Amino acid sequence: MRTLIFKYLEGSATDSEKAELLQWLRKKENRIVFHSYKLEWRKGLKNGQITVGGEESWNRLQEKLWQKSYNRWQESLKTQQFFRYAAIFFFALSIGTAVWHFSGQSSRNIQETTTSVIAENGQISKIELPDGSLVWLNSGSRISYNNFYAEQNRQVELSGEAYFDVAKNAELPLVVNCNDLYVRVLGTKFNVAAYSWEESIDVVLEEGTVELVNPVAKTTFSEMESGQRAQFSKENSALQVNDVNTSRFTAWKEGMINIYDQPLKDVVKRLEIRYNQEFIYDKEIEDFRYTFTIENERLEEIIRVMEQITPVKAIQQNDVIELKIDEEKMRKVDR
Structure with a gap:
C-alpha cells in the first residue's frame, strides 16, 4: 500500500487506484498506517525529493478528491431509517496540510476549505472528526470545520445541538464556536445545545472539564466540572451553573x-x-x-x-x- 499512497500524495495515482485507496481508508486502523506513510513522504519532501509540478498537482488533487470522497461516502451511507447514523471521514482533510511542507512554503499558500455536516429534521448523525473525536449531531443541527482541523487547530462551529466525545490532545484544545460562547476542552464528553431560536446556550458536562470562553474578550466565564449544566444567556451574558442528572440532557442520542x-x-x-x-x-x-x-x-x-x-x-x-x-x-x- 506504501507505493499507492505515495502515488496518491504525488498526484500520479489513477482513478481506479484512488477508488481503491478510498475504500481502504474507511477502516480506522488503515488511516493510522496512512498517516505514518504520509509523515515518511513529508520527510522526503524536506530533503528536496519532489516531482516536477508536484505542488500544483497536489493542490488540484486535494480539492478534487475532497469532493469525490465526500460524495462517495455519503452515497454509501443512505438509509431509510428514521435515525440515520452517518460516520463521515474526510481523509483528504486529514492530509490537507501536507502542502505546507512543500519547499519550505507556509500554510498561507493553501486555500482554506470548509466541511459542513448537517442532520436534517427527523435525523440524527454520528460523525468521526479527523482527530478521532466523535460527534452526535441532533436533528436540525449543523457542524463545520476547516481543512486545517487536527493539524493546526481543532475548531468547530455549531448551530443546533451536539454531543461530543473528544479525543485527548493536550497541545491542541478542541473549541466549539457557538457564536455567543466558546466551549474549550482537551478531552472530555459533553453536550452543547445552541439552537438559534433559543434564548440561551446550554452546556452539560458528562466527563472531564471544559472552559466557557467569551469569544470577544477571550476571557474565561467559568470552568465546569463533571455533572454540571451551564446556561448562558445570549441577551445579557448571564451564566448559571448547577448540578444535574446529565443523562436527562444527553438521552437524545438514543432517540x-x-x-x-x-x-x-x-x-x-x-x-x-x-x-x-x-x-x-x-x-x-x-x-x-x-x-x-x-x-x-x-x-x-x-x-x-x-x-x-x-x-x-x-x-x-x-x-x-x-x-x-x-x-x-x-x-x-x-x-
Whole structure:
C-alpha cells in the first residue's frame, strides 16, 4: 500500500487506484498506517525529493478528491431509517496540510476549505472528526470545520445541538464556536445545545472539564466540572451553573427527548425537528409550559398529551398543524 499512497500524495495515482485507496481508508486502523506513510513522504519532501509540478498537482488533487470522497461516502451511507447514523471521514482533510511542507512554503499558500455536516429534521448523525473525536449531531443541527482541523487547530462551529466525545490532545484544545460562547476542552464528553431560536446556550458536562470562553474578550466565564449544566444567556451574558442528572440532557442520542418545564414555543421547535413537521400556533398560548418525555411515540400521541396538559387543540391544515386555544376547556377552567 506504501507505493499507492505515495502515488496518491504525488498526484500520479489513477482513478481506479484512488477508488481503491478510498475504500481502504474507511477502516480506522488503515488511516493510522496512512498517516505514518504520509509523515515518511513529508520527510522526503524536506530533503528536496519532489516531482516536477508536484505542488500544483497536489493542490488540484486535494480539492478534487475532497469532493469525490465526500460524495462517495455519503452515497454509501443512505438509509431509510428514521435515525440515520452517518460516520463521515474526510481523509483528504486529514492530509490537507501536507502542502505546507512543500519547499519550505507556509500554510498561507493553501486555500482554506470548509466541511459542513448537517442532520436534517427527523435525523440524527454520528460523525468521526479527523482527530478521532466523535460527534452526535441532533436533528436540525449543523457542524463545520476547516481543512486545517487536527493539524493546526481543532475548531468547530455549531448551530443546533451536539454531543461530543473528544479525543485527548493536550497541545491542541478542541473549541466549539457557538457564536455567543466558546466551549474549550482537551478531552472530555459533553453536550452543547445552541439552537438559534433559543434564548440561551446550554452546556452539560458528562466527563472531564471544559472552559466557557467569551469569544470577544477571550476571557474565561467559568470552568465546569463533571455533572454540571451551564446556561448562558445570549441577551445579557448571564451564566448559571448547577448540578444535574446529565443523562436527562444527553438521552437524545438514543432517540429520547426530555421536555422539562419548557414553553409551548420551544416545545413546538423540538417537535418540528424531531418529526419534520411544520407547526403554527396562536401567540396567546406560546407560554403554556410542558414536562414530558418522548421516546418512540408517534406525533399524534404527543399532541394528545399536550391537549390533556393544557387547554389547546390541534387542527390539521394541509401539511401544517395549527395549535389554538380550546375555548370549551377554558370555559370549564373559569367556572
